[in-house]
Amino acid sequence: MxxxxxxxxxxxxxxxxxxxxxxxxxxxxxxxxxxxxxxxxxxxxxxxxxxxxxxxxxxxxxxxxxxxxxxxxxxxxxxxxxxxxxxxxxxxxxxxxxxxxLVEGVPLSGYVDPVRPLPVSWAVAVAAQVVTVLSHAHDVPVIHRDLKPSNILVAHDGTVKVLDFGIAAILRTDATKLTATGSPIGTSQYMSPEQARGGRVTPRADLYALGCVLHELLCGRRLFQADNELVLMYQHVSAAPTPLRQLRADVPVALEELVLHLLRKAPEERPADVQEVYERLRPFLPTAGQEPVPGEKGPTGVPDPTGLFRHPYAPRSRPRPSTASVPAPHGEPVPAPLPVPAELRAEIDEAYAHSDALLEEERFTQAVEVLSEIIEPAGRALGKENREVLELRVQRAAIRLLGGDYRAALPEFTALADAYGRIAGPTSERARACRAQAARCRAELGQVTEALSALESVLAVVRSVDSDVSEEAIELRRDIGMLLLAQGRASDARVVLEPLHGDLNVVYGPADELTVEVAEALALIRLDLDGQEA
CATH class of the missing domain: 3.30.200.20 (Phosphorylase Kinase; domain 1)
Structure with a gap:
């Protein structure tokens, strides 16, 4: 593993x-x-x-x-x-x-391409988000001191994250002078002239670094390039930057002027603060509801930083429907499951044991991670719809449900129900169980009408193949009654829960925990209905 x-x-x-x-x-x-x-x-x-x-x-x-x-x-x-x-x-x-x-995303260094520079809107959207972060930091006040593409991450939703605040201050990385011997500490490609000289560092040092980053995003190459660190630092102190429009003609004039302003050698000659920088970036930002124009599409496989401006405060994306594989033609036998190699078998057993131990300690997140680590290699070796792999996925989804991560558990149970439906039939026990669990996730996410419909559909199947007082049927009847009660449908809930209470008294006895729970619910229903009649 x-x-x-x-x-x-x-x-x-x-x-x-x-x-x-x-x-x-x-x-x-x-x-x-x-x-x-x-x-x-x-x-x-x-x-x-x-x-x-x-x-x-x-x-x-x-x-x-x-x-x-x-x-x-x-x-x-x-x-x-x-x-x-x-x-x-x-x-x-x-x-x-x-x-x-812990932030998952793509570092900005993964966006830099000398052959295909970023669309202007993408580069500006990154810079605008960075200056927004810097405005909050400079207000504390905190100076970053080491702003660079590898310290800027674009999360999966397009949010720009600035990493490593305070690290340079802890290590005093701005103390290296041009006359120092040995390798300088810090990132000389983005170091302001005053940092290179060992002078006093102010928030405008971050503005210089931002100018270096924005220049690189727009033209696909660093501001200065040299093999020797000291030569590179000397260029930041003395060499004039190449205007962007000489490297890329479609960069707007005002944006080129802003970058050159950020790259002034003297701190006092740069923009006054990040608020000024934001105002000068704003004309190049996409507006709410504006869709990308032809040629504005950014690199594939990385998050789009313009999304926050095009759809501000948008809700989370809807869960994607599960991508069900094409079922085998009617009458074609399902291939026999592959045998599990001994080494993989041992790793699967170890993952189950470890996740069970974590589950005992209610460490749900880590238990999910343990199972996720084995699911992928097991799926490659045995097939994604191998029964062993599906059982691992069921366990992972169940842990997510127990841990309250209903949003992640819902699509997993839905996909599993589809898979078991193809393998063992839509009315099979495993397919029914996964559909019921998906419905319970929907109920917890507030999708009560859809949850009720799904649970009633599963109950109809259970009644057709098993007893109305089977453990599965009783659990479904209880869930349906409680959901109806939660919706304020007291009369409908009583229709479901009264016969269930009678069955529970016979099957489990009046002292059973579930029998008592249903009895208490019925008492609440009677109070509610009596109050309505009064």
């Missing part, structure tokens, strides 16, 4: 955060996918590499700086900044850990 949740190589931080998988490795530190065992949620854990601690005084200074910057960074309240959950410093002062919101 791939390295992930539950492996013996895991490391526990502060007795709470498990390091599961390394996501990135860089000069300032490593980022790990982690898991918060207390709050049952995935997290990102940034291991920051400080310079060698050579004295107790240096250790104390590092500890103070780390805690101060972590607290300040945590004060930036904006959707474009991953939340800081915790800051952990070990006793040796050699390991610093920031525990943050």
């Amino acid at each position: 791939a390295t992930g949740a539950g492996t013996v190589s895991q490391r526990m931080i502060s007795g709470r955060y498990e390091l599961l998988e390394e996501l990135s490795h860089g000069g300032m530190g490593d980022v790990w996918r982690g898991y918060d065992a207390v709050l049952d949620r995935p997290v990102a854990v940034k291991l920051i590499r400080p310079q060698a601690v050579t004295s107790p005084q240096m250790a104390d200074e590092l500890a103070k700086r780390f805690r101060r910057e972590a607290r300040i960074t945590a004060r930036i309240q904006h959707p474009g900044v991953p939340q800081v959950y915790d800051a952990v410093l070990d006793d040796t002062h050699e390991h610093l850990f920031l525990v943050m919101e």
